[in-house]
Amino acid sequence: MYLARGSGGDADGWFWALGALALYALISYGLAYRARTRRGSRHPAHDALHDLKDREEPQAPGQRLVSRVIMLVGGGATVLVALATSGALRAAAVAGTAAVAVTLWAYYDHRTETPAGRR
Template sequence: MTLARAFPDDATGWWIFLGSFALYVLGRWFFAWRQARRDGDSHPVRAAFAEEDDADAIHAVTVGGFRSYRQLFGFAGSAVITVLVAVLTDGGLRTALLWTVVPLLVTALSYVDFRQARQARSGG
C-alpha cells in the first residue's frame, strides 16, 4: 500500500505548487485593485494589499473548510476537470491543456474567493 503525498518531491513539482499559489494571490490582489479603482479609491494599490478577510464579517464556516457552496463546487469542479484532462490526454496535448486550464481554474477560484470575502464584508 502506498500513501498519498502531500507535497512534491522534486523541484519541478515545487515550482508548479508555488506558481499556483502565487497565481492565486496575484489574482486576489488584482481583483481587489480593480474593485478599489472602480470604487474611486485614491490609493487602489494600497487598498488591494490591505484586502483581508475580516474575522468579524465572516460567519460560521458553512461547508467543511469552505464558506459557501460556490467555493466547494468551484474547488471540486476544478479538481475533476484537472483530473479528467490528465487522465484523458497524453504527451504534448496533456502538457498544453494543463498549462492552459489550470491557471484559468486557479484564477477563477481566486475570483470566487474575492467575491465571497467582499460579500461577507458588506454583510450580504
C-alpha cells in the same frame, strides 16, 4: 525500496505548484485592486494589499470562515491541478482553475459584504 528512493516523478511539478500559488495570489490582488479602484480609493494599490491581510472584516465570523475555506480549497485545487497535469495542458489548467477559484471567492465575498463594508 521505492520509498527510500523517492517518487522519482516530475520534479518540476513542485515549481508549477509554487507558480500556481503565486498566480492565485496575483489574481486575488488584482481583484482587490479593481474593487478598490471602483470604490474611488485614493491609494488602490496600498489598500488592495491591506485587503489581502486580515483587517476589519465586513463579514460576520461564519461568513468569513466560509470565505477562507473557499480560498483555501481554491488554492489547494490549483496546486493539485498543477501537480496532476503536465505539458502544455498544465499552464491552461492551472490558469483556468485559479481564475475559477478566485472568481468564486470574490463573488461570495461580494455577495456577503455588508453595506458598511462597501464604503
